[in-house]
Amino acid sequence: MDNWISHYQQLPHADQRTQFLSTLVHHYTEVFDATQSGFLLLDGQLRVLSHNQLAETLFGFVPRPGDPMPQPGDLFEVDSDADPDGHDCILTRALQEDRPLSTIQTVRRDGERHWLRLTAIPVTLMADAQVLVVIQDVSAEQRLQQDVVQQQQALEQARTRDSLTGLFNRRYILDELGQLNALAKRYRSRFCIALIDLDHFKGVNDTYGHALADTVLRTLGELIQDELRDADISARYGEEEFMVLMPETGIDAGISTLDRLRRRFSETRVPGIKRSLTLSAGVIEWQPGLSLEQLVFKTDQRLAMAKYAGRNQVCGDL
Numbered sequence: 001m002d003n004w005i006s007h008y009q010q011l012p013h014a015d016q017r018t019q020f021l022s023t024l025v026h027h028y029t030e031v032f033d034a035t036q037s038g039f040l041l042l043d044g045q046l047r048v049l050s051h052n053q054l055a056e057t058l059f060g061f062v063p064r065p066g067d068p069m070p071q072p073g074d075l076f077e078v079d080s081d082a083d084p085d086g087h088d089c090i091l092t093r094a095l096q097e098d099r100p101l102s103t104i105q106t107v108r109r110d111g112e113r114h115w116l117r118l119t120a121i122p123v124t125l126m127a128d129a130q131v132l133v134v135i136q137d138v139s140a141e142q143r144l145q146q147d148v149v150q151q152q153q154a155l156e157q158a159r160t161r162d163s164l165t166g167l168f169n170r171r172y173i174l175d176e177l178g179q180l181n182a183l184a185k186r187y188r189s190r191f192c193i194a195l196i197d198l199d200h201f202k203g204v205n206d207t208y209g210h211a212l213a214d215t216v217l218r219t220l221g222e223l224i225q226d227e228l229r230d231a232d233i234s235a236r237y238g239e240e241e242f243m244v245l246m247p248e249t250g251i252d253a254g255i256s257t258l259d260r261l262r263r264r265f266s267e268t269r270v271p272g273i274k275r276s277l278t279l280s281a282g283v284i285e286w287q288p289g290l291s292l293e294q295l296v297f298k299t300d301q302r303l304a305m306a307k308y309a310g311r312n313q314v315c316g317d318l
Helices: 002-010 014-034 053-059 086-097 139-160 170-187 201-227 251-267 292-308
Strands: 038-042 048-051 101-109 112-123 130-137 191-198 233-236 241-247 279-285 314-316
Touching: 014 038, 014 053, 038 053, 053 130, 086 101, 086 112, 086 130, 112 139, 139 170, 170 191, 170 233, 170 241, 170 292, 191 201, 191 251, 191 292, 201 233, 201 241, 201 251, 241 251, 251 279, 251 314, 279 292, 292 314
Parallel strands: 279 314
Antiparallel strands: 038 048, 038 130, 101 112, 112 130, 191 241, 191 279, 233 241
8 A cells, every 4th residue: 555655646747646546446446345345535624535336325325526524414314322423523533543433323214223334544545634434334233233132131031030020030139138148247237128928819819810810919019119219129039929128228117118018009909809909028127147048037937927917017126
């Protein structure tokens, strides 16, 4: 390339330089066509000097020498998450910083989303600096990447979430309990553990069937998510049993939160079920010296006390 530029600069006549540049551009047009890439050669003021046919196809317009580099919005609808400054910014920066820069523009044609990668490469084919814009349609690559991300999210969802209620599952919340326990041991931070159980759920199942019983579970799951803070962690712990972890929460606040949930659930009517529904809950505050198994066992004891005392209540250590 340096030899070609040197040869160009030594040509004595303007028409010879023009012919040489035309031959050089033609050569690079063949190269870019072979690699399925469009290109635009721009001068230092970002005006079009030359381009290939594929650039017309990808951009959807016919550039004319001397025209300014068009904005994506001039050619097609720019997607809402596209960077409005990404286009001109990399062209100007590539010239200023004298290094290649790249961006991906998200666009829509006829309602379908496409992705174009624009790579700006500073070059010097004549006395002034120019920028070579390489355009590649990377839609297939982007869609594949999105599919991979979605599959990973679906796998993570299946690994950590209960498919019926959308809450976390037993394995996930026990891992979280282990982490909270470790933090509490180290920093003496407080947290509460609660176990929630639907009262007489077997009777609901036997009387109304599995479909309505599942609706009851989903309803309680939604109330739990609505009633708890973002920092709290909730999971479906068993068939009709739920666990809640409340970081930075003392026993008074923990009992108050669960009792508020209990009242809301008792006031909620599930379509198709004529009787009122209730829950019982046990709550404890973290205590030093207890293992994870002991913490869960002690919480379960409080739940059993709530059941034994007549159900539809919250039992905890005060």
